[in-house]
Amino acid sequence: MIRLLLADDEELLRGALCSLLDLEDDLRVVAQAATTTDAVRLAGQHRPDVAVLDLEMPPTDGLHAAAQILARTDGTPPRVIIVTRHARPAVLRRALAAGVSGFVPKSTPAARLAQIVRDVAVGHRYVDPEIAASALTENECPLSDRELEVLGAARAGAPVSDIAATVHLAPGTVRNYLSSAMAKLGVATRHAAAHRAWEEGWI
Amino acid sequence: MIRLLLADDEELLRGALCSLLDLEDDLRVVAQAATTTDAVRLAGQHRPDVAVLDLEMPPTDGLHAAAQILARTDGTPPRVIIVTRHARPAVLRRALAAGVSGFVPKSTPAARLAQIVRDVAVGHRYVDPEIAASALTENECPLSDRELEVLGAARAGAPVSDIAATVHLAPGTVRNYLSSAMAKLGVATRHAAAHRAWEEGWI
């Protein structure tokens, strides 16, 4: 019997997956969470074999939760499967770096999920083949850490002075980073750069 | 027996909902679609009693599909239920204006969906109570049509000249609309305004 933790902020999906997976004789959902904090807490309490975490979850995100769950020192931590609608190569890379065992886009057929859970439970890894292929062929993110940080702060449309304040840099420096990021991405405004970086999953 | 059309671009959710609803004795999913075009086509072919449409679907969106499905002239069109993660009062208003019978955020418990489908099938309407309350109390979108149009074109971070080209207006005019929109929203840049308008579901 494989014991599952299910975490997703959308009740509709979580509930549907729960009943879907519970239909399988060898799977049992032992805990559900709608937030990352609950997910981490319940993972500690219930010690599931596999934790299925949505990537987009308040208050942080699935990767933070995964890192915390995997960092537990007493006993073996559960295997973690990340489920996401935002399935981009950059996200996959970050997920694997965090030590997750499965990476499942929401475009995966529901019927296959149970088998993925079983595979992961016995120690295998599962990565969506299409995303994996993209991750190998697509070019890496060309932006430096600082550029990403600054773009992240620019995402909501804030003026340079605000960005500089949140990133703790001089306004001129911020403009330099934005400028180089824009040059690398081939766009004309920092907002276009931020938009693009977001779509690519870089920030 | 209530015959259902299920449309959602996320296989995972669509598949899970399908098996969930098929468990009910009086419901049967007769067609599934991942795009709005398929949804419209299959609604014509299979004549379901109820169509459950995701709002966020390529290539257009669930409201367009709903409008097309409801516009059919031969026979009675199906009742339409819109499911969305982006549950804001403005979206609800647009959905009701399009003639849909149900408005269900993805935060709704999965177990309740079957009952909502039954209610809608017999002619009732269902609107998520929380969103409905917000729609009644929250202030309406303060922006004019032109302002919304211009903000929509500004969303990807394009410079004013590009926006002017896509909207077929003079650059100076575009700046006026952007300026008034920014004033109404109390923000300092058009990108912040566009971001805000997007989050509120206005564009």
Add this chain to the structure above:
DNA sequence: GAGCGCTGATGACATCTGTCATGCGAGCTG
């Protein structure tokens, strides 16, 4: 027809952005 509100446009002006050259200090590398 005068008045009013709305849309679309123009021009002037202050400010913000994007670009670029440059400087300074920390770390590393010969």
Add this chain to the structure above:
DNA sequence: CAGCTCGCATGACAGATGTCATCAGCGCTC
């Protein structure tokens, strides 16, 4: 140590953006 790169910062400059006053046309109402 000298030379080098790299992260961070500054200053100057052109062009883009935000603000504002103003105007013309159009439809509407009194």
